[in-house]
Amino acid sequence: MAFLATSPSAPAIAGSKFSTLSYSNDLKASQLGSFGPLDPFHFASIAKVTSVNASKGRRLVKPVNAEPKRNDSFVPAAASTIAAPEVGEKVELKVDDYEQMSRDLDGASPLEIMDRALEKFGDDIAIAFSGAEDVALIEYARLTGRPFRVFSLDTGRLNPETYQFFDTVEKKYGIHIEYMFPDAVEVQALVRNKGLFSFYEDGHQECCRVRKVRPLRRALKGLRAWITGQRKDQSPGTRSEIPVVQVDPVFEGMDGGVGSLVKWNPLANVEGRDVWSFLRAMEVPVNPLHLQGYVSIGCEPCTRPVLPGQHEREGRWWWEDAKAKECGLHKGNIKQAEAATLNGNDTRLAHSKGNTALPDIFNSEHLVTLSRPGIENLTRLESRKEPWVVVLYAPWCQFCQAMEESYIQLAEKLAGSGVKVGKFQADGEHKEYAKKNLQLKSFPTVLFFPRHSSQPIKYPSEKRDVDSLMAFVNALR
Known part of the structure; x- marks a missing residue:
C-alpha cells in the first residue's frame, strides 16, 4: 500500500516567502537551542535556483511501490491527476562515471547535490524520510524549485510523535508521503513465534528485515535512484566513508540487476551541528522527540534519548555492539567497515588512501595499562589487596574517545584512595576473550573488581560522566 507523492508546483524563492499552511503547534528547529551552536551554514548556491520551468509537457508520476496493485490497496483518487514536469532524456552512466561524479561533488553543497540528483532522475528518484533530522532533505528539495517525491517506511512501531510529525511535514510542504508497510503475514509469523520483543535477545536484524528492509526493497523496485540522509559522522563503524553518490551495493532499481539503482547522500560531508x-x-x-533528548530516531522499542557526551547512535539498539548499528537499509556500509579490519584488529577507516592505526587513549600517570596476562591474573585473584576499576576499550571507538576525559578525571580523583584504576585494550585478538570472560558486549565496558571476589561487577549505566562513575565505585569499594 502506498501513497503517491510529489511536491506541488515549485515556488519562486528569490525575494519571496514559501507559501505554506501555518500551525501554531508546529515545533520549529529554531526552538531547539540545545543541539549545538548556531554555526553559519553555506547558502551560496541557493540564489542560483529561483524558479522552475513549468512550460514543458507533463506526464503521470509512477508510484514508488512497483508491485502490482492488490484489490485491497488504497490509492487516493487525486493520485491519478498529480503530474510533474517532463525531464530530459536520461543518459545511463557506468559505475566509474558515478565514482567520478562523487569525486566532483565531494566539495559541493547539499543544495547543489540535491539539485543534480533531481535534475538527472526526475520522477524516478525519491527522498527516504525517517521522521528525524533528514527533514533537511525535504527542505533542500524545495529550495531547488524542482518537483520531488518522498517516501517513508511505517514499521507499525514508531513513536506517536513521529506519526504526528509526518502529518506536519505533509501540510508544511503540500505533499503526500508515500508510506510503505511490512507484509502483515510476515509480521504475524514473527510475533507469534518469537513475541513482540525478540530483538532484545536475538538482535534487531530479523525484526528490521521484516519491518523495514523488505518494504524498502519493494519501494526501490519502482525507482532508479533514492536520496538518503546519511552522514559520515553518524556512526563510527559503518558510515565514515559513505560517498556523495554511488551505485547502490545492496538494492536493485526498476530495471533490475546489479547497478540498476543509484544512491545519493547529499549530507554525507555535513556535520550534525551544521544540519x-x-x-x-x-x-x-x-520531530518533538528531539526536545526529549532523541537525536537518531527509529522504532519506539529500539530508540532512546542520549546524554551529553554520548554519540547519537548510542540511542539506537543500545544493547548491541556499537560497530554494527545498522538496520539493514544501509547494509553496504557494514561491508565497507569490515573490509577495513585486519585479522580481527579493528582500526578506524582513515580518510586518506591508506588505513592507519590510531594512537592509544586513556593516557594518564594515574592509570595502569593492563596487558592480556595482567587482566587474566586480575581475573583469577579471589583476594586482592586493593579493588580495581578497569575500562575495556578500543582506540577507534568514538564512544570510548567521548568518555576519555571523564575516566581520566576518575583516575585522578581515586589516586591514593586505595582503588586502582586501569585500562585494557579489548579489541582485535583480545575481543573474543573479553566477550567470554569479561562480559564485553560493546565498547566501552567498565568493570569493578572487588577486593574479596573473583567476579567483576559490570557498570550498568550509559551515563559516563565522572560523577556517575564515581558513584558506582563508591557504592562498591
Whole structure:
C-alpha cells in the first residue's frame, strides 16, 4: 500500500516567502537551542535556483511501490491527476562515471547535490524520510524549485510523535508521503513465534528485515535512484566513508540487476551541528522527540534519548555492539567497515588512501595499562589487596574517545584512595576473550573488581560522566 507523492508546483524563492499552511503547534528547529551552536551554514548556491520551468509537457508520476496493485490497496483518487514536469532524456552512466561524479561533488553543497540528483532522475528518484533530522532533505528539495517525491517506511512501531510529525511535514510542504508497510503475514509469523520483543535477545536484524528492509526493497523496485540522509559522522563503524553518490551495493532499481539503482547522500560531508544550524535558520519543523533528548530516531522499542557526551547512535539498539548499528537499509556500509579490519584488529577507516592505526587513549600517570596476562591474573585473584576499576576499550571507538576525559578525571580523583584504576585494550585478538570472560558486549565496558571476589561487577549505566562513575565505585569499594 502506498501513497503517491510529489511536491506541488515549485515556488519562486528569490525575494519571496514559501507559501505554506501555518500551525501554531508546529515545533520549529529554531526552538531547539540545545543541539549545538548556531554555526553559519553555506547558502551560496541557493540564489542560483529561483524558479522552475513549468512550460514543458507533463506526464503521470509512477508510484514508488512497483508491485502490482492488490484489490485491497488504497490509492487516493487525486493520485491519478498529480503530474510533474517532463525531464530530459536520461543518459545511463557506468559505475566509474558515478565514482567520478562523487569525486566532483565531494566539495559541493547539499543544495547543489540535491539539485543534480533531481535534475538527472526526475520522477524516478525519491527522498527516504525517517521522521528525524533528514527533514533537511525535504527542505533542500524545495529550495531547488524542482518537483520531488518522498517516501517513508511505517514499521507499525514508531513513536506517536513521529506519526504526528509526518502529518506536519505533509501540510508544511503540500505533499503526500508515500508510506510503505511490512507484509502483515510476515509480521504475524514473527510475533507469534518469537513475541513482540525478540530483538532484545536475538538482535534487531530479523525484526528490521521484516519491518523495514523488505518494504524498502519493494519501494526501490519502482525507482532508479533514492536520496538518503546519511552522514559520515553518524556512526563510527559503518558510515565514515559513505560517498556523495554511488551505485547502490545492496538494492536493485526498476530495471533490475546489479547497478540498476543509484544512491545519493547529499549530507554525507555535513556535520550534525551544521544540519541543525540549517534547520533553525530555515525555521523547518522538527520531530518533538528531539526536545526529549532523541537525536537518531527509529522504532519506539529500539530508540532512546542520549546524554551529553554520548554519540547519537548510542540511542539506537543500545544493547548491541556499537560497530554494527545498522538496520539493514544501509547494509553496504557494514561491508565497507569490515573490509577495513585486519585479522580481527579493528582500526578506524582513515580518510586518506591508506588505513592507519590510531594512537592509544586513556593516557594518564594515574592509570595502569593492563596487558592480556595482567587482566587474566586480575581475573583469577579471589583476594586482592586493593579493588580495581578497569575500562575495556578500543582506540577507534568514538564512544570510548567521548568518555576519555571523564575516566581520566576518575583516575585522578581515586589516586591514593586505595582503588586502582586501569585500562585494557579489548579489541582485535583480545575481543573474543573479553566477550567470554569479561562480559564485553560493546565498547566501552567498565568493570569493578572487588577486593574479596573473583567476579567483576559490570557498570550498568550509559551515563559516563565522572560523577556517575564515581558513584558506582563508591557504592562498591
